Amino acid sequence: MEVESLANWLSIRDSDTFPYPAVIDEYLRVGKHFVPTELLDMLANIRSTISDVRGSSASVRLLQRFLDAALDKRDGRYDYPSYLALGLLPLPALDESYADLSAAQRQYDRIFVHLIADLVRFELDAACARTNLLPEMRPDLATTIKRCRLGLIAARSATTRLGLMPEAVGDLLLEAREFCSNIDATLSRQERDTLRLSMLPVYIIHDEHMFIRVLQAFEATFAVLAVQLSDAISALTAGRSDLALARIQAAQKVLHDAAPLFSLLGTMQVEAFRTFRTYTEGASAIQSRNYKLVESVCRQPDPERVDSIAYHSVPEVRERVLAGPPTLNGEFETARAGGRLNAADARVLELAMRQLASTLLQWRRTHYRLAVRMLGERSGTGYTQGTPYLKAVQTIPVFPVTTPCPSGPGES
Numbered sequence: 255m256e257v258e259s260l261a262n263w264l265s266i267r268d269s270d271t272f273p274y275p276a277v278i279d280e281y282l283r284v285g286k287h288f289v290p291t292e293l294l295d296m297l298a299n300i301r302s303t304i305s306d307v308r309g310s311s312a313s314v315r316l317l318q319r320f321l322d323a324a325l326d327k328r329d330g331r332y333d334y335p336s337y338l339a340l341g342l343l344p345l346p347a348l349d350e351s352y353a354d355l356s357a358a359q360r361q362y363d364r365i366f367v368h369l370i371a372d373l374v375r376f377e378l379d380a381a382c383a384r385t386n387l388l389p390e391m392r393p394d395l396a397t398t399i400k401r402c403r404l405g406l407i408a409a410r411s412a413t414t415r416l417g418l419m420p421e422a423v424g425d426l427l428l429e430a431r432e433f434c435s436n437i438d439a440t441l442s443r444q445e446r447d448t449l450r451l452s453m454l455p456v457y458i459i460h461d462e463h464m465f466i467r468v469l470q471a472f473e474a475t476f477a478v479l480a481v482q483l484s485d486a487i488s489a490l491t492a493g494r495s496d497l498a499l500a501r502i503q504a505a506q507k508v509l510h511d512a513a514p515l516f517s518l519l520g521t522m523q524v525e526a527f528r529t530f531r532t533y534t535e536g537a538s539a540i541q542s543r544n545y546k547l548v549e550s551v552c553r554q555p556d557p558e559r560v561d562s563i564a565y566h567s568v569p570e571v572r573e574r575v576l577a578g579p580p581t582l583n584g585e586f587e588t589a590r591a592g593g594r595l596n597a598a599d600a601r602v603l604e605l606a607m608r609q610l611a612s613t614l615l616q617w618r619r620t621h622y623r624l625a626v627r628m629l630g631e632r633s634g635t636g637y638t639q640g641t642p643y644l645k646a647v648q649t650i651p652v653f654p655v656t657t658p659c660p661s662g663p664g665e666s
């Protein structure tokens with residue numbers, strides 16, 4: 255069917271009418287790892303002649319990005335960014351020039367709630383037998399309810415900022431449905447397409463949907479953190495310690511608010527995870543550029559870390575780090591030493607940095623515990639030994655260790 259739709263489309267070659275639904279349906283019917291060669295060959299053929307495709311530059315670009323995500327396994331370049339189809343998601347970006355940082359925050363809020371609402375909607379649809387996608391190892395109703403509750407908790411701050419949080423009515427499932435409808439009603443066509451095209455699981459196990467959406471939502475979180483912290487650096491350089499403080503506090507809050515995503519992911523059935531990860535070999539979050547950007551925007555990583563698999567897995571970020579860009583810690587120390595920060599401002603900034611460090615260290619501890627539970631003794635998919643790697647890196651200081659701050663939590 256999908257081959258037929260594609261064959262018909264080839265006589266038109268207009269990106270606006272590309273048969274995405276038919277192609278996506280086939281991917282979801284068998285899982286990306288098992289897509290028939292005939293379909294893959296047709297898609298590869300279209301990509302190799304993309305310059306002949308008609309349509310606006312935005313819609314041709316969308317098709318190109320979709321094909322790149324869909325053909326990663328065939329191309330032999332399957333990795334974490336292609337698994338999550340990150341090229342299709344409108345994540346905040348460091349190289350984007352935001353007139354006002356509230357635009358980046360709003361961009362984050364939107365993509366974050368879209369991802370979580372899609373996750374919750376899929377759980378509800380599966381529980382009500384309204385979908386036959388990814389039919390294997392469905393969770394029980396108690397798990398569905400738990401996932402809806404945790405999804406709403408994780409999305410509450412962003413949804414409230416967007417003015418889309420439903421009133422509590424004392425019925426969780428009703429509230430979850432309303433949350434999904436509120437978000438659905440605000441989706442543009444482009445946002446709807448993005449959501450549909452960015453879900454390409456490797457297999458047909460129900461829980462992989464949640465796994466992908468949670469990873470994508472955390473990617474969005476790291477992306478906005480990198481933008482906020484980088485803006486804090488510029489504010490310090492410009493002598494605006496008030497602005498720098500606001501940015502650091504906003505970054506800390508965003509990371510703190512997203513943390514319930516780990517509890518949500520903790521409801522994943524261990525056997526489900528161990529089954530679908532057989533097909534995710536080569537895709538590991540050690541390749542997360544946004545995570546390493548956050549780390550290296552805070553401070554210059556130690557040389558042994560820059561020379562380890564941690565940074566060799568993200569070559570562009572490694573290049574950036576080696577070029578020695580300004581860091582939050584470096585700019586803070588320079589401003590303090592140069593007398594651009596008075597003692598009181600320096601104290602509150604230092605406290606905010608410690609709180610940020612504490613939240614990030616907590617994130618790493620929770621991640622480590624979850625990984626141990628899901629993996630046991632198994633190695634990681636990013637060519638590390640797995641959890642021993644995470645155990646070793648979880649305590650790396652976010653900022654250089656300084657003298658303890660009398661009023662701060664003092665974890666950095």
Ligand code: HEM
Nearest residue numbers: 472538539540545564625628634635636637638640641647
């Ligand atoms: C089932 C849940 C998870 C398991 C079992 C797991 C496991 C692992 C393992 C074993 C590694 C080490 C690298 C490797 O060999 O693959 C790793 C790294 C990493 N994971 Fe996860 N992970 C999980 C969920 C997540 C989530 C939801 C995120 C959020 C984006 C995430 C982000 C990261 C990051 C950023 C690293 C790199 C850390 C560093 O290099 O310091 N992981 N994970």
